[in-house]
């Protein structure tokens with residue numbers, strides 16, 4: 001007889017504390033931060049850590065310029081400004097992303113225009129781009145969401161034909177590869193997040209801007225420090241207090257940079273472990289009806305920042321909506337000790353700021369004199385995004401040091417829950 005669901009009073013499959021947290025911190029990471037705080041002259045460390053992190057990540061990517069900043073959003077904003085986007089210009093973004101992608105566009109008084117995603121990879125659908133391009137479009141901003149590289153060849157092809165820049169949002173894709181090329185090296189410029197949950201992290205907040213283009217890099221460096229280029233830690237010696245244009249205070253943090261430099265040494269091996277965990281979990285979940293696992297097309301070296309599953313009540317002969325079924329499955333899996341949950345609740349264009357075109361207030365930037373368009377943010381334009389948001393949940397556990405034993409326990413919990421659809425339908429959802 002099947003064992004009673006934990007949500008109905010049975011014993012959970014996973015013991016408390018089974019899932020180890022991310023980031024996985026080693027003694028090497030601890031030493032790196034301790035060495036930073038051990039010195040008398042922190043100014044010297046500021047220079048060493050920022051220049052070191054920039055050089056290490058540039059070497060990792062194989063690009064000429066990396067600028068450490070204080071968030072992924074700041075890195076993306078530097079990319080937008082660096083690429084010469086001006087107030088009133090349009091930038092095409094996917095409707096399914098964290099809203100920081102579009103915020104980085106708005107921060108430059110430019111206008112995000114959204115396109116829907118591909119049904120299998122959840123990344124920007126290149127087939128939708130031509131329909132979204134106007135005479136005001138200046139850039140395309142693909143997002144390698146969940147660590148899944150967007151389909152860059154057709155995106156770059158459309159951009160070239162229309163004279164547009166390509167800005168890669170790599171907040172979730174450090175080390176992911178598209179047809180062998182690292183994400184962040186394919187477009188004109190890229191922004192990476194180093195926030196605590198990310199594949200490469202400072203342990204708190206941070207970001208990295210990257211480009212091969214000297215002019216874009218120079219502009220980004222000016223934006224990062226209030227319009228001046230000054231070596232960190234050498235402000236007194238170098239700063240002239242002459243500012244060359246608009247700038248922000250986006251400088252990164254010395255301790256977080258030490259941590260991220262140390263973590264960078266294990267980025268590829270950590271990503272390999274994530275991939276192995278994710279592949280095993282997909283293999284174990286494949287025979288279980290009612291759930292489908294990520295599809296990774298040929299040529300996409302996914303980095304599994306996130307692992308998602310989709311629920312299919314029809315496979316279990318249940319006449320309930322995917323949304324209702326997902327809610328019940330999440331409740332049941334959570335009670336079994338599996339860390340499941342949702343991420344985005346609505347498409348980015350459904351957010352209030354786009355629905356009201358509120359922006360900075362007074363309708364800016366949509367009512368600004370430099371914007372001559374009238375972009376629509378009707379959510380009905382993004383059916384694939386809406387469908388994804390209705391049916392998916394995230395399994396927060398594929399990162400190291402979690403391993404195959406945990407993946408087996410998680411798969412057992414799915415098996416227990418989905419093999420008892422009638423019991424699932426009895427769970428109190430109030």
Ligand SMILES: Cc1ncc(COP(=O)(O)O)c(C=O)c1O
Nearest residue numbers: 071072073098100101171193195
């Ligand atoms: C897709 C995407 N873009 C941009 C960002 C912004 O990065 P940050 O939070 O470091 O500003 C994030 C962060 O979660 C993200 O997931």
